[in-house]
Amino acid sequence: MSSTLDIVSDTETVANAAGETSRQPETCRICGGGQLVDLLAAPDRFHLRKQMYRLVRCHSCGGVWLASAPQPEEMGRHYTEDYHKAIVTAGEGSAARRWKDQVKLISHYKTGGAILDLGCSSGGFLSTMRGSAWELYGIEMEESTAERARATTGAEVFVGDAVEASFLPASFDVVTCFDVLEHVYSPRQVLTRVLEWLKPGGIFYAMMPNIDSWEARFFGTHWFGLELPRHLSHFSPRSLRYLMTELGFEEVCVKTPPVSYMERSAGYVCSSLLEKLGFSPTPQAKPQLASLPLKVVRRGLRVFVAAPFARLASFAGAGPSLEVVFRKAPGGPQR
Ligand SMILES: [Zn+2]
Structure with missing residues (x-):
């Protein structure tokens, strides 16, 4: 370039x-x-x-x-404490305001069901989907961050590599993936799992x-x-x-x-x-x-x-x- x-x-x-x-x-x-x-x-x-x-x-x-x-195993030195702090700072403020466009877009296609946020971090996005219409699920690499997501959203959160998550086929109406796909080692493998996890007619929404x-x-x-x-x-x-x-x-x-x-x-x-x-x-x-x-x-x-x-x-x-x-x-x- x-x-x-x-x-x-x-x-x-x-x-x-x-x-x-x-x-x-x-x-x-x-x-x-x-x-x-x-x-x-x-x-x-x-x-x-x-x-x-x-x-x-x-x-x-x-x-x-x-x-x-x-x-x-070398990636730890590239995901520094400063990096994580920057991510948290960027996510501060009202989650409802930050994710309002995404929530609106989802409501255009689906109004309820099971939703999985791939790379859910501490649950900022999932917290905006709380309510009787949605069952919440997440995937997060870090146990302490996943625990925060569970505590704030009530979501079921798998900790580890998305490829290894044990969700059953055709489990989700919506899978979201915000600013995560570019970080994974094998996007093809992850997307193959996503397709498997989606119900027929389910949507994958990514940024x-x-x-x-x-x-x-x-x-x-x-x-x-x-x-x-x-x-x-x-x-x-x-x-x-x-x-x-x-x-x-x-x-x-x-x-x-x-x-x-x-x-x-x-x-x-x-x-x-x-x-x-x-x-x-x-x-x-x-x-x-x-x-x-x-x-x-x-x-x-x-x-x-x-x-x-x-x-x-x-x-x-x-x-x-x-x-x-x-x-x-x-x-x-x-x-
Ligand atoms: Zn090519």
């Missing part, structure tokens, strides 16, 4: 990419195609670490993933970053949605459609809502510039209180730049976040 903004990190990118072949001796994890090319190389900008990671892209289906991903978005193209290696090396797969409308259809799902809707990661990405560009000038910027992993002038500038950029751009990108289907609904065929999977 080429971007004019990548000039600030060219040294590290080129240094890492030098000597790498442009084609990998492997096949696409989505379509099996053999024409893979290097897309970009970038470090973990959230923690401002130096180690470089390489993304490869399939020429046929547009699928993108992290080449040489860290082993699962994830869009690697083909305008923001991703503009910010290049500084795009916030890259989240290297925690994001292992990077989907686009094209690659996700390919995968889901191949697995046997039916497309209901694929859209990009009017959201923006621009402020975070611009922060990464600023950090790179400061580093080039010899300063030691504070990583976004350790947020600091902004001064009043900075708050005013941010607010102005949000209202007059990011918001109109987000609406335009969303309208063009090129927003930075993918929001998708797929369905299990009412008569069962077709294959």
